[in-house]
Amino acid sequence: xxxxxxxxxxxxxxxIPIVPKDRVWQNCAVAIDAEKIIGIFPQAEAAKRFSAxxxxxxxxHVLMPGLVNAHGHAAMTLLRGYADDLPLRxxxxxxxxxxxxxxxxxxxxxxxxxxxxxxxxxxxxxxxxDMYFFHEAIAEEVRxxxxxxxxGFTVLDFPTPYGxxxxxxxxxxxxLHDKYSGQSLIKVAxxxxxxxxxxxxxxxxxxxxxxxxxxxxxxxxxxTAEEITESITSYGCRPLERLRNLGLLLPQTQLVxxxxxxxxxITMLQDHNCHVVHCPQSNMKLASGFCPxxxxxxxxVNVALGTDGAASNNDLDLFAELKTTAxxxxxxxxxxxxxxxxxxxRMATINGAKALGWDDQxxxxxxxxxxxxxxxxxxxxxxxxxxxxASQLVYTNSGSQVTHSxxxxxxLLENRALSxxxxxxxxxSASDWRNSIQPKAMD
Amino acid sequence: xxxxxxxxxxxxxxxIPIVPKDRVWQNCAVAIDAEKIIGIFPQAEAAKRFSAxxxxxxxxHVLMPGLVNAHGHAAMTLLRGYADDLPLRxxxxxxxxxxxxxxxxxxxxxxxxxxxxxxxxxxxxxxxxDMYFFHEAIAEEVRxxxxxxxxGFTVLDFPTPYGxxxxxxxxxxxxLHDKYSGQSLIKVAxxxxxxxxxxxxxxxxxxxxxxxxxxxxxxxxxxTAEEITESITSYGCRPLERLRNLGLLLPQTQLVxxxxxxxxxITMLQDHNCHVVHCPQSNMKLASGFCPxxxxxxxxVNVALGTDGAASNNDLDLFAELKTTAxxxxxxxxxxxxxxxxxxxRMATINGAKALGWDDQxxxxxxxxxxxxxxxxxxxxxxxxxxxxASQLVYTNSGSQVTHSxxxxxxLLENRALSxxxxxxxxxSASDWRNSIQPKAMD
Numbered sequence: 067x068x069x070x071x072x073x074x075x076x077x078x079x080x081x082i083p084i085v086p087k088d089r090v091w092q093n094c095a096v097a098i099d100a101e102k103i104i105g106i107f108p109q110a111e112a113a114k115r116f117s118a119x120x121x122x123x124x125x126x127h128v129l130m131p132g133l134v135n136a137h138g139h140a141a142m143t144l145l146r147g148y149a150d151d152l153p154l155r156x157x158x159x160x161x162x163x164x165x166x167x168x169x170x171x172x173x174x175x176x177x178x179x180x181x182x183x184x185x186x187x188x189x190x191x192x193x194x195x196d197m198y199f200f201h202e203a204i205a206e207e208v209r210x211x212x213x214x215x216x217x218g219f220t221v222l223d224f225p226t227p228y229g230x231x232x233x234x235x236x237x238x239x240x241x242l243h244d245k246y247s248g249q250s251l252i253k254v255a256x257x258x259x260x261x262x263x264x265x266x267x268x269x270x271x272x273x274x275x276x277x278x279x280x281x282x283x284x285x286x287x288x289x290t291a292e293e294i295t296e297s298i299t300s301y302g303c304r305p306l307e308r309l310r311n312l313g314l315l316l317p318q319t320q321l322v323x324x325x326x327x328x329x330x331x332i333t334m335l336q337d338h339n340c341h342v343v344h345c346p347q348s349n350m351k352l353a354s355g356f357c358p359x360x361x362x363x364x365x366x367v368n369v370a371l372g373t374d375g376a377a378s379n380n381d382l383d384l385f386a387e388l389k390t391t392a393x394x395x396x397x398x399x400x401x402x403x404x405x406x407x408x409x410x411x412r413m414a415t416i417n418g419a420k421a422l423g424w425d426d427q428x429x430x431x432x433x434x435x436x437x438x439x440x441x442x443x444x445x446x447x448x449x450x451x452x453x454x455x456a457s458q459l460v461y462t463n464s465g466s467q468v469t470h471s472x473x474x475x476x477x478l479l480e481n482r483a484l485s486x487x488x489x490x491x492x493x494x495s496a497s498d499w500r501n502s503i504q505p506k507a508m509d
Numbered sequence: 510x511x512x513x514x515x516x517x518x519x520x521x522x523x524x525i526p527i528v529p530k531d532r533v534w535q536n537c538a539v540a541i542d543a544e545k546i547i548g549i550f551p552q553a554e555a556a557k558r559f560s561a562x563x564x565x566x567x568x569x570h571v572l573m574p575g576l577v578n579a580h581g582h583a584a585m586t587l588l589r590g591y592a593d594d595l596p597l598r599x600x601x602x603x604x605x606x607x608x609x610x611x612x613x614x615x616x617x618x619x620x621x622x623x624x625x626x627x628x629x630x631x632x633x634x635x636x637x638x639d640m641y642f643f644h645e646a647i648a649e650e651v652r653x654x655x656x657x658x659x660x661g662f663t664v665l666d667f668p669t670p671y672g673x674x675x676x677x678x679x680x681x682x683x684x685l686h687d688k689y690s691g692q693s694l695i696k697v698a699x700x701x702x703x704x705x706x707x708x709x710x711x712x713x714x715x716x717x718x719x720x721x722x723x724x725x726x727x728x729x730x731x732x733t734a735e736e737i738t739e740s741i742t743s744y745g746c747r748p749l750e751r752l753r754n755l756g757l758l759l760p761q762t763q764l765v766x767x768x769x770x771x772x773x774x775i776t777m778l779q780d781h782n783c784h785v786v787h788c789p790q791s792n793m794k795l796a797s798g799f800c801p802x803x804x805x806x807x808x809x810v811n812v813a814l815g816t817d818g819a820a821s822n823n824d825l826d827l828f829a830e831l832k833t834t835a836x837x838x839x840x841x842x843x844x845x846x847x848x849x850x851x852x853x854x855r856m857a858t859i860n861g862a863k864a865l866g867w868d869d870q871x872x873x874x875x876x877x878x879x880x881x882x883x884x885x886x887x888x889x890x891x892x893x894x895x896x897x898x899a900s901q902l903v904y905t906n907s908g909s910q911v912t913h914s915x916x917x918x919x920x921l922l923e924n925r926a927l928s929x930x931x932x933x934x935x936x937x938s939a940s941d942w943r944n945s946i947q948p949k950a951m952d
Contacts (some may be wrong), residue, residue, distance in 0.1 A: 143893075144894060146893070146894065146896075146905070147894075147895070147896045147897045147900040147901055147904065147905070148896050148897075150849070150850060150897060150900045150904065151839075151845060151846055151848075151849040151850065151900075152845055152846060153844070153845040153846065154845070157845070181890060181893060184890045185890045185891045188890060188891075189891070347836055349840070350836035350837060350839060350840035351835075351836050351839060351845065351904070352839075352845050353839040353840055353842065353843050353844050353845040353847070355840075355843075356840065376905075379904070380900065380901075380904035380905045381891045381904070381905045382891070383891065386829075386907075390833070390836075392794075393790055393793035393794050393833075394793060396594075396793060396794060396795075396796040397792070397793040397796055397798075397799065399796065400796050400798075401596070401796050402594060402595055402596040402597070402600070402794065402795050402796040403594055403595060403596065404796070405594075406593070406594040407593060407594065445936075446909075447624060447627045447628045447631060447932055447935060447936065448628045448631075448632070448824045448825070448826065448908075450586075450589070450624060450935070450936050450939035450940070450943075451587060451589065451590075451939040451940060451942055451943035451946075452590070452939075452940075452943060453589075453590045453591050453943060453946075453947055454590045454591075454593060457590040457593045457594075457823065458590055458823075461590065461593065461794070461822070461823035461824070462589070462590070462819075462823045462824045464829075464907050464909065465891075466889075466907065466909045489890055492890060492893070493888075493890065493893050496893035496894040496895075497893070497894060497895075499894055500893075500894035500895060500896060503894075503896075504896055
């Protein structure tokens with residue numbers, strides 16, 4: 067029998083396919099053709115069955131689905147470390163928003179998004195959900211870098227250098243949605259900034275379009291206790307209830323943060339099949355509160371992970387977020403068994419894919435899915451001895467161990483070198499922006 | 510004027526000396542002779558004043574004091590990932606202690622300690638406090654690796670392969686204390702395991718020796734809520750009060766964990782000038798509780814940082830612990846300003862030095878102190894742009910960015926390569942131990 071010609075064969079010491087659950091394959095290979103996974107086979111069998119255009123031998127590595135960073139503001143990487151150690155409102159209102167008012171432009175967004183994508187690719191993220199402005203520029207840069215992205219067009223009641231009011235933001239967003247409707251790697255979502263920054267009439271327009279176009283809704287929600295109190299004062303109900311009344315709790319709604327979550331919120335999330343995006347490092351850094359991840363998972367709510375923007379994290383390393391999630395979920399639940407290592411890996415892969423409505427395409431290494439994958443080297447002294455691969459990936463690993471990355475079978479990272487972005491140019495660009503945004507000497 | 514001959518001149522783009530507080534020097538050099546820091550000078554001035562035997566030019570790096578890991582069990586690195594996602598008592602009683610009973614030996618301790626030291630050196634730790642068994646072997650390996658260490662001899666009421674009862678542990682520990690009394694890089698501490706595992710008579714003996722010999726006392730304390738309840742049942746008071754009654758709250762006492770800390774505990778810590786060692790990742794992973802770091806620091810209590818053993822963390826990267834500390838302190842205090850980046854760096858350096866009674870020697874880069882230092886490369890895409898070096902070191906850094914390390918002017922790490930330990934041998938040794946401890950297939 068003649069071997070079947072395929073594009074790519076990746077032999078890897080270990081494979082974590084995510085489905086079947088909790089499994090680690092050893093000495094297997096993933097076969098890829100026409101952007102998709104054909105299957106996982108023992109290495110010897112794969113060598114006989116296939117003749118691949120390109121063959122990898124990754125002998126100290128684990129191959130797994132690319133990570134899904136389900137919330138961030140990529141361009142804000144240009145403000146990483148610009149204003150630290152401050153609470154959410156003064157951080158946002160006295161520092162970040164004024165800096166954005168001064169500097170936000172299409173070029174800011176292009177340059178910041180590229181730097182963010184370089185960091186995300188290098189640390190294992192292949193798919194990210196973004197919420198920012200100048201989405202046309204973001205979409206172009208995402209296509210050029212070859213990543214997969216849900217691009218959320220921000221809607222606000224107040225003007226920015228990008229839009230003058232809610233109608234204007236929505237109008238521009240819908241134009242982007244139409245333009246990219248046929249793209250396999252780009253999805254456009256409507257991203258009302260937060261319940262406190264978007265009025266009822268604008269929310270109703272969003273609800274209409276989200277329902278009509280089956281468009282994802284991506285929104286910051288229940289981030290701080292103050293947000294709840296203000297909503298009760300202004301609207302007579304908690305923000306989540308207000309969103310429900312406005313018809314915005316949909317199966318494609320992604321609620322980011324949810325640090326203030328009581329039993330009635332959990333019931334509402336269950337009833338409406340909404341997704342929660344947990345951003346533990348940002349929530350801790352801004353002292354926003356603790357999301358009850360263990361309770362949400364127990365209630366069957368889908369919980370994905372996000373880094374949030376680099377201005378409040380300050381990195382975009384989803385492996386670091388994964389470790390923080392596992393540790394914090396246990397600590398908050400008061401139960402060391404509240405989230406095990408395999409469950410944490412699912413949150414960063416298939417749960418993210420589900421939240422973005424992409425679980426038919428990504429999030430696991432299964433036949434027929436898109437070849438969105440990463441290889442992680444398990445060879446550092448900090449990863450020895452090796453009793454339990456999932457534990458090692460969650461508790462001793464960081465994004466710096468990622469060596470390879472593919473989206474739809476196309477390489478984005480090879481032996482730790484970026485394939486589609488130029489690191490040297492990006493570091494220069496970051497330095498130029500720093501000089502322009504804050505020209506004073508350090509310290 | 511003839512330039513002064515010195516051993517070492519390190520030119521570095523940035524220097525964080527820790528003292529003066531909150532400062533970052535740029536384009537300076539540290540001059541070192543006879544194991545000690547002579548001073549910090551502008552690079553041009555240093556080039557004129559000194560003729561150094563060895564000169565470094567670290568152009569993308571920050572030089573800072575080596576990190577002090579103030580609590581761990583180095584040899585337990587051989588049990589990294591052996592039993593994860595379990596609560597403290599079953600983790601300890603059903604898994605870790607049985608494994609130790611089967612495998613604990615002098616060779617286990619030598620091999621495990623070497624692997625731990627390799628990881629600690631590679632990630633920026635130059636000084637560590639250890640609590641384990643077979644201390645003679647630990648001391649020999651520490652000397653051979655060139656690290657600085659406070660070696661705590663564990664005291665327990667029950668037997669282990671190392672000792673038969675409390676008297677036996679104390680006897681062996683005091684012999685080690687005598688033997689190493691003249692060593693500048695090794696200090697011997699008495700380490701009663703915990704209030705719940707050491708009886709009053711043994712504690713009284715320890716108190717006598719600690720007072721007589723001015724010997725540090727290193728003890729797990731108030732790690733879980735259960736520990737408090739049990740103490741009240743058995744002794745009629747909280748463990749901290751019992752230690753005070755036994756004369757064990759001394760200015761050289763290091764209380765590890767303190768996740769259960771009320772106002773009366775804080776007053777007692779203030780009154781007795783004791784030190785707290787905070788191990789946030791271990792506390793989170795075992796769901797032990799939250800140490801109120803912000804309140805302790807506000808009360809003037811010295812709080813140092815520890816990774817704890819690799820069996821409950823699972824890495825020994827103190828930069829990761831530093832980030833977790835900064836994030837968790839804010840989250841627990843409900844105040845994003847509760848601990849800023851510079852304060853977090855102090856916890857990992859000078860506070861650790863104070864806790865171990867070594868602040869006259871290490872913890873800052875000041876004239877006359879021992880040249881215990883590290884260089885950290887700030888060049889990754891995740892560290893751009895650079896507005897605030899301390900923020901970058903705390904929030905976007907990890908141990909993998911450490912390139913150089915010196916203890917008393919002697920190099921332990923150069924360009925990320927270990928100088929005194931053999932990485933390949935250690936990885937082989939870890940693999941051999943894994944096969945011996947858990948020979949079954951993974952998964």
